Amino acid sequence: MRIIDEARREFIAKIVADLGKTLFGIGLASYFFEKFPLPLRVLLSAMWPLLLVSSVLIQPRKPGGR
Secondary structure (H helix, E strand, C coil): CCCCCHHHHHHHHHHHHHHHHHHHHHHHHCCCCCCCCHHHHHHHHHHHHHHHHHHHHHCCCCCCCC
16 A cells, blocks of 8 residues: 555645746745845755656656556
8 A cells, every 4th residue: 555646646746836836936026035145046946947847757647648
């Protein structure tokens, strides 16, 4: 019995993708990152692509799909 089944994996993937999109949107739409120190800004800027890519990798394959 698997702890994380397909439905939970799909849910986690959607949440991670939403976090990545939110972080990207906040960065573009405001000066939210401007007051952060440079290492933190670099880390947060690197996190949104990482979150989006990880959500694609977490997403379970649909039966009959590619």
